[in-house]
Amino acid sequence: MKTAVVLLSGGLDSATCLFLAKAQGFQCVALSFSYGQRHQHELVAAREVARSAGVADHRVVSIDLRAIGGSALTADLAVPRHDDVSQLGTGIPVTYVPARNTVFLGVALGLAEVVGADDLFIGVNAVDYSGYPDCRPEFIAAFERLANLATRAAVEGRRLTVHAPLSNLTKADIIRAGLKVGVDYSLTHSCYDPSPDGGACGHCDSCLLRRKGFEEAGVPDPTRYA
Amino acid sequence: MKTAVVLLSGGLDSATCLFLAKAQGFQCVALSFSYGQRHQHELVAAREVARSAGVADHRVVSIDLRAIGGSALTADLAVPRHDDVSQLGTGIPVTYVPARNTVFLGVALGLAEVVGADDLFIGVNAVDYSGYPDCRPEFIAAFERLANLATRAAVEGRRLTVHAPLSNLTKADIIRAGLKVGVDYSLTHSCYDPSPDGGACGHCDSCLLRRKGFEEAGVPDPTRYA
Numbered sequence: 249m250k251t252a253v254v255l256l257s258g259g260l261d262s263a264t265c266l267f268l269a270k271a272q273g274f275q276c277v278a279l280s281f282s283y284g285q286r287h288q289h290e291l292v293a294a295r296e297v298a299r300s301a302g303v304a305d306h307r308v309v310s311i312d313l314r315a316i317g318g319s320a321l322t323a324d325l326a327v328p329r330h331d332d333v334s335q336l337g338t339g340i341p342v343t344y345v346p347a348r349n350t351v352f353l354g355v356a357l358g359l360a361e362v363v364g365a366d367d368l369f370i371g372v373n374a375v376d377y378s379g380y381p382d383c384r385p386e387f388i389a390a391f392e393r394l395a396n397l398a399t400r401a402a403v404e405g406r407r408l409t410v411h412a413p414l415s416n417l418t419k420a421d422i423i424r425a426g427l428k429v430g431v432d433y434s435l436t437h438s439c440y441d442p443s444p445d446g447g448a449c450g451h452c453d454s455c456l457l458r459r460k461g462f463e464e465a466g467v468p469d470p471t472r473y474a
Numbered sequence: 475m476k477t478a479v480v481l482l483s484g485g486l487d488s489a490t491c492l493f494l495a496k497a498q499g500f501q502c503v504a505l506s507f508s509y510g511q512r513h514q515h516e517l518v519a520a521r522e523v524a525r526s527a528g529v530a531d532h533r534v535v536s537i538d539l540r541a542i543g544g545s546a547l548t549a550d551l552a553v554p555r556h557d558d559v560s561q562l563g564t565g566i567p568v569t570y571v572p573a574r575n576t577v578f579l580g581v582a583l584g585l586a587e588v589v590g591a592d593d594l595f596i597g598v599n600a601v602d603y604s605g606y607p608d609c610r611p612e613f614i615a616a617f618e619r620l621a622n623l624a625t626r627a628a629v630e631g632r633r634l635t636v637h638a639p640l641s642n643l644t645k646a647d648i649i650r651a652g653l654k655v656g657v658d659y660s661l662t663h664s665c666y667d668p669s670p671d672g673g674a675c676g677h678c679d680s681c682l683l684r685r686k687g688f689e690e691a692g693v694p695d696p697t698r699y700a
Contacts (some may be wrong), residue, residue, distance in 0.1 A: 311537040318588035347584030358573030362544035
């Protein structure tokens with residue numbers, strides 16, 4: 249059984265990605281980050297999603313990205329709220345965390361080397377997404393190229409593959425694909441700015457994209473809204 | 475005055491790199507990591523080196539690479555000791571930290587975006603070095619390519635450059651270059667396995683390469699040995 253390292257934020261996309269990796273026959277090591285994000289609800293969700301997938305090895309790595317800031321998720325900046333998905337901006341929003349996927353994939357690469365995995369999974373999406381530059385397919389391809397120069401495994405001739413199975417799917421497609429492989433979306437957390445008890449705000453970019461996905465997929469939305 | 479982010483471990487190479495960046499006219503933001511390394515002496519050295527270079531902004535970012543392990547610097551593995559530099563192995567040694575430079579450059583990239591820097595400096599060397607795959611010029615070139623796809627700055631058409639000015643220098647060349655631009659090597663710390671008071675062991679790969687460098691450069695070695 250081949251081992252894969254799967255980045256798991258606790259959101260809808262990464263949960264789907266984990267279950268897709270599992271469905272492809274990988275033994276999955278899940279990797280989450282306590283990076284100074286606005287709330288810990290997503291880490292609780294990540295643990296529950298990992299458990300529901302039968303993941304035996306789930307690492308949570310601490311990294312203080314607040315020492316850098318520059319994002320509404322890692323500095324004292326407000327999360328934008330909108331009435332509906334048509335109001336989402338076209339530029340890169342303030343919730344973008346500078347270089348986050350570069351850092352997270354870097355740590356995943358290190359973990360892959362330690363656990364002997366030749367496969368990384370990341371649930372980035374470039375259709376119904378927030379316009380983050382490090383979610384684009386060309387970024388993922390460049391990271392894979394870097395990864396194959398960066399480690400002992402690369403020098404020894406092993407080839408690492410970065411899988412981004414959600415890249416070209418709409419949010420509705422992701423939900424349909426996830427339901428087929430057993431994702432329980434009630435365990436996932438997407439909201440950037442939840443209430444203290446973890447209820448979703450329903451108005452941030454992430455909530456709006458998630459709600460639109462469930463609507464378009466024609467399946468009940470299990471999100472607990474504040 | 476252009477701003478650059480400079481990775482600063484507190485060792486001989488990164489100190490030289492910082493002073494070379496400064497000599498090129500950059501206003502330098504220094505970046506160090508508390509990553510679960512074996513000792514904190516190098517962070518003390520980093521602070522002193524940054525101060526000696528007149529750096530006004532020195533960030534120390536915490537990241538727990540012990541959650542990954544896989545290296546004598548981040549797990550309970552012994553640091554190899556040798557009598558002289560001729561005994562250094564030819565493979566990748568156990569002091570190699572999986573994907574460390576990918577992670578560090580990733581954080582540096584995020585910081586560059588936040589402080590508006592288009593230049594990163596890293597003191598990697600591929601001549602008198604320990605054979606780490608992520609110190610090779612092809613790795614640095616691949617990271618620069620990645621960086622130019624990863625961030626808001628890239629999307630907005632700004633170009634990021636990764637400078638590795640020590641890449642093709644011998645350790646003696648590095649020391650000579652550093653002395654010309656004002657590095658005080660007595661402030662730097664290279665040893666992987668120092669005594670509790672920070673005295674260098676004189677027998678790890680890093681001590682042996684450093685000592686050889688001072689000998690070949692024909693300048694007094696200011697290292698305080700245990």
